[in-house]
Amino acid sequence: MSTKAKPSERKRGSGAQYVYTVLRDEILDLTLTPGSPIDEIRLSERLSMSRTPIREALVRLASEGLVTTLPNRSTVVSNIDFMNLHTFFDAMTLMFRVTTRLAAQFHTPADLAAVRARQEEFAAAVDAQDALAMIATNREFHAEIARAGRNPYYEALCLRLLDEGRRLLRMYYQSFDDQLPNEYVQEHEDLMLAIESRDIAQSDRLAKTHADQIVHQIQTLISRDRRQHIDI
Numbered sequence: 001m002s003t004k005a006k007p008s009e010r011k012r013g014s015g016a017q018y019v020y021t022v023l024r025d026e027i028l029d030l031t032l033t034p035g036s037p038i039d040e041i042r043l044s045e046r047l048s049m050s051r052t053p054i055r056e057a058l059v060r061l062a063s064e065g066l067v068t069t070l071p072n073r074s075t076v077v078s079n080i081d082f083m084n085l086h087t088f089f090d091a092m093t094l095m096f097r098v099t100t101r102l103a104a105q106f107h108t109p110a111d112l113a114a115v116r117a118r119q120e121e122f123a124a125a126v127d128a129q130d131a132l133a134m135i136a137t138n139r140e141f142h143a144e145i146a147r148a149g150r151n152p153y154y155e156a157l158c159l160r161l162l163d164e165g166r167r168l169l170r171m172y173y174q175s176f177d178d179q180l181p182n183e184y185v186q187e188h189e190d191l192m193l194a195i196e197s198r199d200i201a202q203s204d205r206l207a208k209t210h211a212d213q214i215v216h217q218i219q220t221l222i223s224r225d226r227r228q229h230i231d232i
Contacts, residue, residue, distance in 0.1 A: 015053035020060050022047065025132055027066050027077055028166050030174075034079045038067060065164060080167060082222060089219075092165060093211040095158045096142070100207035102149025104195045111148035112196055118144050119188050126185050129178045135169050141188060145195065168218055175221045184213070 023043075026032045038058065044051050058075055061067040068078045081088075103111070118141040125133035139162045146158040173180060187210045194203040 015049055016056035016060075019043070019047060019049055019054050019057035023057060023061060024064075024066065027061070028135060028170055029132060030167065030170055032077045034077050034167070036077045038075045038077065040075070085168075085218075085222075088161070088165065088168075089211075089215045091157075092161050093208060093215065095146075095154065095161055096207040096211045097204050098154055099142070099146040099149045099151075099158050100191060100195065100203045101200050102151055102154065103145045104198050104200045104203040106150045107148040107195055107198075111144065112192070115141065115144045115148065115192055115195070119192060122188065123185055126180045131170060131173045131178045134173055134178075134180065135166050138169065139163070139166070145191070148195070169214075171221055172214055172218050175217055187213075 023032070023038070032038070040051050040054050040058075043049075043054055047054075058067055058069075062069060062075075066078055067075050069075050103115075118137060122134065122137035122141050125137050139159075142162055143155075143159055146155040149155065187206070191203065191206050191210065194206050
């Protein structure tokens with residue numbers, strides 16, 4: 001018996017993918033702000049979709065931590081836990097260091113080619129000032145480094161942290177008006193050179209520096225925003 005999907009099944013699947021892509025981009029771009037409700041009826045009208053693909057998309061977004069279903073079954077954009085960001089930053093910095101060290105030790109020529117390809121895509125996104133593309137290509141750049149380290153446990157944790165930090169990264173690029181300074185693009189280049197030369201200590205130092213400047217920029221942005229909203 002053929003396993004080929006029926007047209008209606010393909011249409012339903014592609015509809016859910018379309019809704020997922022629209023909502024994901026709006027959440028990552030902070031167009032849909034943390035805590036804002038997602039009205040399935042209005043969304044259905046706006047996208048000319050039935051509520052079935054919308055619910056399928058919301059299930060997928062929930063699995064990625066981008067939306068939250070409340071006890072009353074309503075759905076909201078997941079909040080960013082600003083009070084505990086220090087724990088996220090600590091984990092992110094450690095993962096950058098560990099995965100980059102391992103990549104320097106265990107990479108293959110094919111790994112380097114994959115990392116280089118992702119870096120070229122990231123540089124193109126920076127040139128285009130396309131923040132969503134920067135977020136996506138930056139993720140894949142660091143994901144390829146993690147894969148090159150040959151430790152699936154560290155790789156899985158690194159991917160989780162990269163995904164959880166996507167909205168923070170949007171704030172990071174936003175702080176530069178999406179015109180990321182070239183020196184930060186160069187940080188990726190320097191990381192690749194250290195990995196390629198199998199300089200484990202230098203890879204560690206550069207990974208820490210890379211993580212530290214991202215953390216500092218986001219912390220400065222959050223601190224500045226908090227000062228601006230203090231009522232006297």
